[in-house]
Amino acid sequence: xxxxxWGGKLTSESINFFSPIVIWTKFSSSPxxxxxxxxxxxxYYKVWLELIGKSVKETDGSQIxxxxxxxxxxLTWRAEKDPGQGVLKKLIGDTLAKxxxxxxxxxxxxxxxxxxxxxxxxxxxxxxxxxNKKGGIVGKSFENRPWDARGKFLGE
Numbered sequence: 229x230x231x232x233x234w235g236g237k238l239t240s241e242s243i244n245f246f247s248p249i250v251i252w253t254k255f256s257s258s259p260x261x262x263x264x265x266x267x268x269x270x271x272y273y274k275v276w277l278e279l280i281g282k283s284v285k286e287t288d289g290s291q292i293x294x295x296x297x298x299x300x301x302x303l304t305w306r307a308e309k310d311p312g313q314g315v316l317k318k319l320i321g322d323t324l325a326k327x328x329x330x331x332x333x334x335x336x337x338x339x340x341x342x343x344x345x346x347x348x349x350x351x352x353x354x355x356x357x358x359x360n361k362k363g364g365i366v367g368k369s370f371e372n373r374p375w376d377a378r379g380k381f382l383g384e
């Protein structure tokens with residue numbers, strides 16, 4: 229198995245939302261590298277389809293609630309901390325960018341739960357309940373892949 233080079237810093241907060249098989253990479257452009265990346269994507273997609281085909285509908289109410297809250301927590305994180313947010317705001321303005329993030333890219337963030345970003349991530353809460361945009365990295369930042377080739381987490 230070939231691992232792609234690690235794509236740079238990833239915060240410990242963000243890493244909670246990724247699996248050990250995440251492809252977080254940056255590399256110089258070449259047709260061969262794109263072919264390898266596309267092949268990895270196809271392999272991942274095939275496994276995903278197999279898992280979905282074998283899945284069983286969850287019926288336990290507490291597990292359903294847990295799953296919905298976990299999904300809402302992820303969507304809430306992404307809607308607020310998506311790295312493309314600045315580019316979108318420059319291209320289409322604050323209001324349209326926020327609408328695009330919340331109603332399209334991270335659809336469900338306003339429907340799956342009522343908790344707000346500061347409820348899930350209180351360490352970002354500034355004075356008077358405002359969101360502290362500065363100092364957004366809490367904890368360790370991983371400059372190298374924090375998992376080994378078998379998926380064992382190497383970080384703390």
